[in-house]
Amino acid sequence: MASIRFIHSADLHLGSPFSxxxxxxxxxxxxxxxxxxxxxxxxxxxxxxTHPDFLLIVGDIYDGEDRNLRAQHRFQQGMEQLHDAGIPVFLSHGNHDHLSGGAASFELPPNVHVFQDSVENISLEVSGQTVSIAGFSYGRRHVTESMIEHYPDKETGIVQIGMLHGSEESDTEHAVYAPFRKEQLLAKNYDYWALGHIHKRQQLSADPPIVYPGNLQGRHRKESGPKGFYDVVLTDGHAELEFIAAEAVRFERIAIDCSGVQHMNELFSIIKEQLETQDAEALVCDLELQSPDDSTLLMLEDIPQAELVYAMREALSEQQRFVHISSVQLDKGNLTAELSPFGKQLADRLQDWEAGDWKEALKELYNHPKSGRFLPQLNDGLQSELQMEAVAKIRKMMALEDQR
Ligand SMILES: [Mn+2]
Structure with missing residues (x-):
């Protein structure tokens, strides 16, 4: 069979607010x-x-169901450019941009096939070879039933690709959307499964490939590292995948070895050096100070987390490149090891606190007629900062006697 080359992307989340x-x-x-x-x-x-044979976009093109108008315009322009170049596009909508949300305000060019809410199988010719692509869009926010039985069986002699925005049945970390089991996908004998929905890049199977490309741009600290899409070549039942990074701003968790550090200027130089080795063009990072010894702990002991972060931001402000320090944390491994059992319990409990718990705990402070209006908005960033400081405080007060 002739080689078929396509791009597999998913979870563009255009118009993410980064709130x-x-x-x-x-x-x-x-x-x-x-x-x-x-x-x-x-x-x-x-x-x-690079002019591939076609482009796949497997769901969540827009971040919100209102489909940000500016994002729609840019998307439509991109599709026009591909139309002018004669490149077909197959796209499906996911849970974030389902079909019952905001109506499409821009008309897409005819090179774009948009899947509707039941599974369709669309064929095209690529260098004399028939390629069929099966997929569906989310008709509403929650598609919790399995969709896999609606996918057609593969016909002999054709290349069959499946597009599916959903998660594995066994996945307990994510809400269940269009759940499937890996064996069900394998049983279909498709040549490639182009998945979307999970933002972490991963392959559930190499042969045949069952692939999540991850999202195109990280949206917060948990979506860290390079983000992008796959360039895929299929030849005689053999697949070659190349990951292409596309993110404009990278989120990264960076470990800083601070053993032997006694003064702040040393710590700042180490951090600067570490950040210079990062090849991202723009960086939002969480720093984790690892292996602190007694002198380092002594130095950091009385410095509030927020002050440390602000001072580091200022020290880095001369950098040409966009580098933003989101948080600085002492290595947790050390923290928990030093705590008494009750202290550990308290610290663990704090890790599980959600927005409502913080609101409840800070209710009196925030409702205070005089102080309330001077307080910053209680958002995710402030909550995680408070949490880190609280854990640091517990560590200081409830560390085991025989340790330092
Ligand atoms: Mn998504």
Whole structure:
């Protein structure tokens, strides 16, 4: 069979608001707000430059069901560019941009096939070879039933690809959407399963490939590392995948070895050096200070988390590149080891606190007629900062006697 080359992307989340982020400069904030669109532009320019046989977009093109108008416009322009270059696009909508949400305001060009809410199988010819692509869009926010039995069996002599936005039945971390079992996908004998929904890049199977490309641009600290899409070549039942990074701003958790550090200037230099080795063009990072010894702990003991973060941000402000420190944390492994059992219990309990718990705990302070109005908004960023400081305080007060 002739080689077939296509791009597999998913979870573009265009127009993500990045609402939990704080402490960024004006220019950084603008870049972050624009990052999903910039990553999308990279997907389009890569596709135009390398001219694959077709492009797949497996759900969650838009972040919100209202489908941000500006994002829709940029998306439509991108599709027009691919139309002019003669590149077909197959796309499905996911739980974030389901068909019952905001109506499509822009008409997409005829090279784009949009799957509707029941499974369809669309065929095209690629170098004399028939390729069929099966998929569906979310008709509503929650598609909790299995969709897999609606996918057609593979016909002999054709290349069959399945597009599916959903998660494994066994996945307890994510809400259940269009659940499937890996064996069900394998039983279909397809040549490639193009998945979407899970934002972490991963392959459930290598042969045949069952692939989540991950999202195109991270949206918060948990979506860290390079983000992008796959360039896939299928030849005689053999697949070759190349990951192409596209993110405009990278979220990263960076370990800083601070053993032997006694003074702040040493710590700052180590952090600067570490950040210089990062190859991302723009970086939002959580720093984890690892292997602190007694002198380092002594130095950091009385410095509030927030002050440390602000001082580091200022020290880095001369960098040409967009580098934003989101948080600084002492390595938790050490923290828990030092705590008494009750202290550990308290610290663990705090990790599980959600927005409602913080609101309840801080109710009196926030409702106070005089102090209330001077307090910052109680958002995700502030909550995690409070949590870190609280754990640090517990560590200080409830550490085992025989340790330091
Ligand atoms: Mn998604």
């Amino acid at each position: 939990g982020m704080k402490g960024l400069g004006t220019e950084q904030w603008k870049q972050l707000q624009h990052s999903t669109l910039k990553a999308f532009e990279r997907l389009i320019s890569y596709t135009l430059e």
